[in-house]
């Protein structure tokens with residue numbers, strides 16, 4: 001039906017056009033051919049001039065109206081260092097092409113006006129003019145050279161890989177239908193090896209657990225990066241083409257299955273600083289649907305810039321740029337994927353090692369470091385509540401108080417050496433359970449757990465007088481017993497420093 005109406009309209013329009021043409025013809029015959037032609041020429045030429053004036057005014061007004069969307073100007077300044085150079089490149093190109101654009105429009109319509117047909121005017125016959133040839137060859141050539149050389153320079157800067165000697169951090173982004181998986185290198189600052197054959201639901205990034213560099217790699221939900229630090233992003237794709245796009249940082253790189261790519265950039269503005277900057281602009285004072293000003297709810301975003309399927313739109317991740325101190329704090333809250341999901345499972349190649357010396361050096365350092373950090377914190381704490389150290393690497397099955405893993409033994413050797421290093425420290429060693437089973441049974445179980453640890457520490461040469469061994473049964477959970485993870489956390493042993501002779505100095509009170 002719609003098609004029929006359109007066809008009828010077209011037929012009607014062509015009839016009107018034909019009739020109008022006939023009418024013009026007839027009126028020309030009446031008035032005289034020549035006069036009608038002259039009038040038409042004048043009118044068309046004048047229309048052309050009016051049009052070009054209106055058009056150029058429209059261009060200027062729209063450019064002013066949308067000025068805040070021009071790169072490198074207004075609120076949309078680049079949040080990365082190389083982005084400033086890229087924006088400058090765009091603006092310089094826009095400047096030169098803008099001049100050419102305005103001039104050609106003016107000449108086009110002005111010449112149509114000036115050289116409209118007039119009686120007695122003859123066309124100038126000019127077969128060749130060296131000066132003109134030179135002018136319109138040399139000027140564009142020089143400008144193009146300038147743009148191309150500058151562009152090449154910027155390209156080399158932006159696309160350059162990192163120098164092996166320079167300081168940088170490396171993260172990984174894997175695009176898949178339909179989200180981005182992010183991997184951080186952990187404390188060793190090195191990403192572990194991957195192998196596509198290892199993709200599984202418990203190994204979403206196909207990490208090879210035999211490579212110890214993988215053991216501390218973690219998968220955060222958001223991308224957090226410190227300001228001013230060079231970042232190299234390894235970009236991979238699992239299924240189809242994706243594109244790693246950080247528009248505020250002028251970062252855009254294809255993620256190609258089977259062909260890893262990368263991008264290097266340095267954030268120069270924290271999220272807070274970018275928000276402060278947006279605050280100056282009236283359009284960012286508007287409120288979003290939650291009633292928060294747009295500048296305040298602004299976040300850097302990672303998107304996928306390749307139409308990769310039905311859920312393409314959902315490939316969005318928040319990117320947060322923070323100061324180094326905040327980044328370090330955030331880093332400390334992250335747990336490695338290996339520890340979270342692999343350790344002790346069938347995929348864990350370190351699950352049944354025969355003796356302590358077989359713990360990979362790197363993993364050993366990680367465990368030691370973790371315990372020492374916790375112990376130092378407890379030692380320095382002035383608040384009762386902070387003097388507790390949870391024995392994080394001692395895991396218990398439900399109803400069991402034994403521990404046999406090498407990691408556990410290795411971890412406890414650090415507890416022992418901590419007590420040897422601090423001979424005045426007396427600890428309360430306590431066992432805890434989840435809420436499975438009877439309270440009475442759990443009371444006994446918790447005591448057994450604490451006693452088992454105490455036995456082990458005695459075996460390491462720690463005197464009885466240094467430890468008060470108690471069981472708290474199921475009364476002191478630290479996580480929700482409703483979930484298996486929560487129950488696993490509650491099945492634990494911990495110690496609390498109950499006496500240390502060294503005077504406790506509170507650094508905060510010494511500040512004048």
Ligand SMILES: [Cu+2]
Pocket residue numbers: 175176241242243304305306307308312315
């Ligand atoms: Cu995608």
